[in-house]
Amino acid sequence: MSELKQDTIRYPSTRLIDVAKALSGDVRVRILEALGEKSMSVSQLAEALGVAQPTISVNVQILENVELITSTLGASREKICSVTCRSIQLDLPVKLGEGLLRTEELRMPIGMYAHCSVQPTCGIVTRDCVQLGSVDDPRAFYLPERVEASLLWFAGAGYVEYYFANPMPPGVAIDELWFSAELCSEAAGFHMDWASDISLLINDQLVGTWTSPGDLGDRKGKLTPDKWKSGTEYGKLTEWRVSASGSQVNGEASSTATTLASLGLQYNKPIRVRLEVSEDAVNCRGLNLFGTDFGDHRQDLLLSFIRYAE
Numbered sequence: 001m002s003e004l005k006q007d008t009i010r011y012p013s014t015r016l017i018d019v020a021k022a023l024s025g026d027v028r029v030r031i032l033e034a035l036g037e038k039s040m041s042v043s044q045l046a047e048a049l050g051v052a053q054p055t056i057s058v059n060v061q062i063l064e065n066v067e068l069i070t071s072t073l074g075a076s077r078e079k080i081c082s083v084t085c086r087s088i089q090l091d092l093p094v095k096l097g098e099g100l101l102r103t104e105e106l107r108m109p110i111g112m113y114a115h116c117s118v119q120p121t122c123g124i125v126t127r128d129c130v131q132l133g134s135v136d137d138p139r140a141f142y143l144p145e146r147v148e149a150s151l152l153w154f155a156g157a158g159y160v161e162y163y164f165a166n167p168m169p170p171g172v173a174i175d176e177l178w179f180s181a182e183l184c185s186e187a188a189g190f191h192m193d194w195a196s197d198i199s200l201l202i203n204d205q206l207v208g209t210w211t212s213p214g215d216l217g218d219r220k221g222k223l224t225p226d227k228w229k230s231g232t233e234y235g236k237l238t239e240w241r242v243s244a245s246g247s248q249v250n251g252e253a254s255s256t257a258t259t260l261a262s263l264g265l266q267y268n269k270p271i272r273v274r275l276e277v278s279e280d281a282v283n284c285r286g287l288n289l290f291g292t293d294f295g296d297h298r299q300d301l302l303l304s305f306i307r308y309a310e
Contacts, residue, residue, distance in 0.1 A: 009067065009085045013093040022066045027051060028059045032068065032083060039082040041074060104167045108301040110181075110291040111149030114272075115161040116141050118154035121188060121286075125151050127293035129228050150291035153186045153232065157284050159276035164303050170267045176243045176306035177202070177260060179273060182235040182295045183212060186286030190217025190231035196285035200240045200249075201274040203263050207240045207247045208254030211283060222296045232288050234295045273303065 011019050022028060027049070034040060034048050042060060046053040060081055063069045067084055074080045111124065120136035124143075127150040133140025141152075152160070168174060185196035194214040200207045212235075220226075221234035240249055242263065247254040265271060277286055291300050 007085060008087045008089055010089040011066075011091065013091045015066070016090055016093070019066050019068075019088070019090065022062050022068060025059060025062070027055065028063055031056070031059060031063060031081075035069060035081055035083045039080050041078045041080050043078065045081065103307075104305040106164050106167065106303045106305075107299070108162050108164060108303070109147060109149070110152060110160075110289050110300050111146040112162065113146075113160040114163045116159065118158045118160075119156055120154075121186065122154040122158075123152070124149045125228075127225070127291070129225050151232075151288065151294040153286065153288040155186045155286040157277050157279040157281070158286065159274050160289065161272060161274040162301060163270040164273055166265060166267050166269065166271055168265075168267055168305060173307075174260070174265075174305045175308045176241055177263070177265075178239060178241050178302075178304040178306060179207075180237060180239040180299070180302045180304075181275065182237050182290040182297045182299070183210070183275070184232065184235035184288045185212040185215045185283075186232070186288050187215040188231075190215045190233070192216065192218055194285055195283040196277055196287060197281035197283045198238075198287050199276045199278060199281075201272075201276060202242070202258075203265070203272050204274075205258050205262055206256050207242055207258050208249035208256055209281075210238050210240075210249050212236065212287070215285075215288065221290075221294060223292075223298060224294050228294075235288060235290050237297045237299075271303070273301070 030049050031045060034045055042056050043053060046056045060069065064071060069081050070084050071079045071081050118138050118141055122138055123135055124132040124140055124146055126148045132143050132145050179200060183198055185194045187194045192214040196212045197209050198212055199209040215232055216235060217231045217233045219233060224233050238250060241247060242258060242260055244260050247256055247258045275289065277284055292298050
């Protein structure tokens with residue numbers, strides 16, 4: 001029989017959605033059934049359930065994330081899975097916003113922009129280093145395949161703008177809004193000393209400007225495919241924050257007066273997020289924007305809604 005850590009796990013209302021999602025899959029319920037009386041390895045689960053081993057691994061990870069099962073390494077270093085409890089208790093929310101996490105995150109692939117303005121040098125490539133359209137042809141930015149982008153770039157002035165849904169229900173306020181992306185400047189090939197002023201605008205309000213030190217290609221990006229040989233390799237993970245008192249760029253106060261209130265966030269309207277190099281920037285040298293399979297950081301665009309603990 002599986003070694004149980006406890007009879008019942010109690011989940012607060014903030015974890016209700018995560019646990020419900022974890023239990024909503026047929027394969028995951030069958031995994032719990034199989035582990036009800038004894039611990040099993042991933043390969044044993046695959047054989048018992050008649051499901052491919054990679055599928056079992058993915059679903060085991062989901063159940064681990066909500067602490068419904070736990071895993072150890074066996075003698076052959078194979079993952080051994082066990083259930084953690086016999087029952088669970090879910091606390092239902094009793095007031096507006098109580099079922100939300102303190103941090104709600106939305107992730108956006110870099111190719112899912114709604115609007116753009118680009119000029120050569122420019123381009124888009126996929127995770128497999130496939131160039132979309134022709135090199136330095138702005139028309140490539142309007143191809144439907146752009147949603148597969150893992151790296152995009154443009155020189156000089158320009159922008160890409162994204163529409164994010166607002167996950168907060170009406171009447172629930174947030175304390176901070178964070179946005180992060182991996183970025184650098186754009187030069188022909190690469191140029192380590194090639195500054196570019198990259199600005200973030202939310203709902204047309206300037207949040208702040210980060211000056212990229214250059215187009216970074218002096219080493220291989222940690223995630224950049226080996227077959228990528230076109231100069232730019234990695235960027236800097238850059239973060240903008242907006243609160244009731246003002247905005248910050250990488251922890252430093254921004255020169256703008258933008259606050260949460262000035263963004264005009266509404267629950268039933270999209271949040272427009274624009275990365276821009278303006279025509280009047282002191283350093284008007286374009287940008288490279290990295291997706292989850294290029295550069296140094298395994299993420300696309302990340303927009304976080306922060307509520308302080310009560």
